[in-house]
Amino acid sequence: MGTVLQIRNLALGYPSLTLFRHLSLDIDGGTTLAVIGANGSGKSTFVKALLGLMTPIAGRLSWPSGMPREIGYLAQMSEFDREFPIRVRDLAAMGAWRGFGLWSGLDRKGRDRVSAALEEAGILDLANRALHTLSGGQLQRALFARVILQDAPLILLDEPFAAVDQSTEAHLLSIIRGWQNEGRAVVLVVHDLSSVLDHCSHALLLGGEAATHGPVDDVLTPEQLVKQGYLSKSQAAWMFRGAAHYSEGVHV
């Protein structure tokens, strides 16, 4: 499966603050990239740069197989109006709203696609419920259905598991695995070191004005996590206390 997005020599930041420089990275179809870093290290900024909402200080993004019509995107839950008067079915259908005609509603095929996406997200029975009646986990499933309907080669998920329970997380992870198998590239902002990382093939660690990337096991080492300010030495010593090689690395 080919490269979906090539990032070359990317630098991100704001006038008074550079987040990182010199990031070159290929995002390939069928892979999942975990983005990890402390608060303020630029995880969401990185996602916004991929969406084209943030102009980089330097560097270039190129799309070897053409700029996709849609980039799948799920923002952090806090940026969403949960009291908006709309049904679950219509929220999911937003994923495909640019595909509808200007005047026409959903045809039968479109309605079937929406139902299939809700089914995949496990909330077909809630299709006609109003948004404000959903729990946090149910809402996140509805937003996943919307991403499914976007049918995009690159999917960006910003902390999708921040407010959901374990069984919802497991279900959503199985959807992400399905995307991988279909050859889509997934970028997943993760807020802590958890079992979620088992589902990611690559990791991008941000922090300390640096960006390190590679296979998960090569990047998320205790030494690197301490170096880029994600963990303190004592936290790293505790979290990796079972790992034999670690006690040799950093002396606490």
Added chain:
Amino acid sequence: MFDVFSEMWSFAFMRRAFVATTVLSASVTPVGAFLVLRRLSLAGEAMAHAITPGVVIGFVTAGLSVMSLLVGGLIAGVGVAVLTALLARKTILRSDASLASLYLIALAAGIFILSAAGSAVPLKSFLFGSILGIDDPSMMLVGGVATVTLVSFAVLLRPLIVSTCDPVFFEAQTRRPWIVEQGFMLLLVLNLLAAFKTLGTLMAVGLMILPATAARYWASTITGQLALGFVFALASCWIGLTVSYLFPETPSGPAIVLVAGGFFAISAGLGPLGFGGRMRKPATAVETKPTPQPITDERTP
């Protein structure tokens, strides 16, 4: 009772007022609904006051015509919108404070100029509307604005829904998100001007906001919100106009808005999303807040 109605209908100005407000209700309903949903209710109110000096200057310099109303109001409305954005972006004030400052200045300037110039329009009908003021050109204005509004909403509805519900998602989807935002503000100014004759500058927003907030207590879908909002707006206009006719000293604006207020109060009390219902407020995204520890700890000796 019936005599009162047949007498009321025998006046051309009353028939005109009923037709004009019916069309106006259809036009302001979607604008009001999205003002409420986009959390711009107060910004709408401020904008209504802000266009006052434009309208007054139009009246004073070019006479009492629909054209002077439209041109003056549009210039003032767009001017205030641009200045607000400028103040919010380049100075420390946020947009609500910028808008509040500007609309207070604008309203004062408008009333000052109107009084100083000794305008032909009495201050009371300027501020609160008058059913006597609806002439043929005003009818044309209301009809034209309603046409523009409804056609625009047919095109803008879907992007407006997406951008209101999930602005971040919308921004990620389109290269020019500001078109929807600015287009909506322009429709707001147009509808305020259309509502101006019947409701006056101080009351124009009332017919947008109150039916929309009342409908919000009942509707769980946009369609329901719009349909019910229209019914409330229309009923407010018809009942309000009748009341204003029965009490000749009362301006029509407050009469209409008071009826709308009645619908709001009833809806808040009885609507399924009001006090009467068992609505579950959506929990905030992060629900697991640790319970605060007591200061005195049992472990301390």
